[in-house]
Amino acid sequence: MTDSIELLKNAKVGFIGAGNMAASILGGLIQSGLPAESIFVSNPSAGKLEALKEKHPTLNTTHDNAEVANNVDYLLLAVKPQKMALACDDFKDMDLSKTCAISVAAGVTCETLTNLLGDDTPVVRSMPNTPSLIGYGATGLFANDKVTAEQREATSAIFDAVGKSIWVEDEDLMDVVTAVSGSGPAHYFLFMESVVQGGIELGLPEHTARELAAQTALGAAAMVQQNGDMEIGQLRRNVTSPGGTTAAALDTLNDNHLPDIVKKALQASVKRGKELAEIANK
Numbered sequence: 170m171t172d173s174i175e176l177l178k179n180a181k182v183g184f185i186g187a188g189n190m191a192a193s194i195l196g197g198l199i200q201s202g203l204p205a206e207s208i209f210v211s212n213p214s215a216g217k218l219e220a221l222k223e224k225h226p227t228l229n230t231t232h233d234n235a236e237v238a239n240n241v242d243y244l245l246l247a248v249k250p251q252k253m254a255l256a257c258d259d260f261k262d263m264d265l266s267k268t269c270a271i272s273v274a275a276g277v278t279c280e281t282l283t284n285l286l287g288d289d290t291p292v293v294r295s296m297p298n299t300p301s302l303i304g305y306g307a308t309g310l311f312a313n314d315k316v317t318a319e320q321r322e323a324t325s326a327i328f329d330a331v332g333k334s335i336w337v338e339d340e341d342l343m344d345v346v347t348a349v350s351g352s353g354p355a356h357y358f359l360f361m362e363s364v365v366q367g368g369i370e371l372g373l374p375e376h377t378a379r380e381l382a383a384q385t386a387l388g389a390a391a392m393v394q395q396n397g398d399m400e401i402g403q404l405r406r407n408v409t410s411p412g413g414t415t416a417a418a419l420d421t422l423n424d425n426h427l428p429d430i431v432k433k434a435l436q437a438s439v440k441r442g443k444e445l446a447e448i449a450n451k
């Protein structure tokens with residue numbers, strides 16, 4: 170059991186919804202040493218529950234959301250924003266004041282969640298991402314004022330089991346976190362798809378282009394992480410010989426306004442997060 174998972178050793182953790190995010194987070198928890206018998210999962214259809222049960226035979230699975238809510242200390246709400254109200258309706262009359270509810274849904278605010286779960290419910294809004302599946306997740310977290318210090322630490326432990334987590338103290342910033350890291354993998358995938366496609370069109374075999382693109386992205390990310398005191402711009406300048414090949418490529422990206430395009434993409438994500446909040450609040 171990892172040190173941070175020690176914090177959860179006497180806790181029960183539940184998931185409402187057995188989709189991609191639930192499967193990756195619960196997989197990470199089990200891999201970090203939390204016993205599958207301490208985890209409860211519900212989903213309306215059988216297929217996803219059966220697949221999880223096949224992998225983790227002692228996992229508790231059910232179609233009854235209320236059964237999960239009734240049994241756990243940490244309740245992860247892992248349904249689409251549009252389904253949150255319907256899912257929470259199944260346990261709306263339960264006293265959840267001792268249960269820490271942790272939503273992973275984009276846009277859904279703590280206010281909407283307390284309207285659905287009761288004013289006394291400790292609520293965390295989280296924003297993980299799909300690299301959680303392989304232990305490289307990045308998760309932003311925000312807690313309402315009912316969440317205790319112990320529940321905060323346990324929540325960090327849940328998401329640290331599948332990568333890194335970081336708290337923000339202003340809930341509005343969760344839409345920005347969603348734009349930067351929740352949706353972020355897709356931005357880098359699009360960039361890598363474009364690099365691979367470009368490499369292929371310029372003559373590289375597909376496998377070679379894919380391996381070089383992936384290893385380069387991994388190396389660049391690791392350099393940013395391992396040089397915390399260096400500006401990313403300095404790392405970029407270190408690659409860029411005056412009048413060289415990198416300068417030629419960067420000039421093209423800048424002439425076509427890459428930084429501006431990225432900013433507009435993040436703004437569009439933040440706007441959509443706020444629209445999802447409206448939908449979930451109806």
Ligand SMILES: NC(=O)C1=CN([C@@H]2O[C@H](COP(=O)(O)OP(=O)(O)OC[C@H]3O[C@@H](n4cnc5c(N)ncnc54)[C@H](O)[C@@H]3O)[C@@H](O)[C@H]2O)C=CC1
Pocket residue numbers: 185186187188189190191211212213214217234247248249250252255256273274275296297298299351352
């Ligand atoms: N996919 C991603 O990259 C990320 C997704 N999220 C958030 O995670 C949440 C889930 O997304 P995914 O796992 O990708 O979706 P998904 O569609 O894979 O999983 C959702 C699951 O909820 C189940 N479900 C639907 N109605 C239900 C109900 N009433 N009660 C219980 N379960 C119900 C569905 O059958 C499905 O298995 C969304 O709110 C999304 O905003 C957050 C971060 C990243």
Ligand SMILES: O=C(O)[C@@H]1CCC=N1
Pocket residue numbers: 275347351352
């Ligand atoms: O696209 C979405 O709405 C979800 C939230 C962040 C990643 N996927």
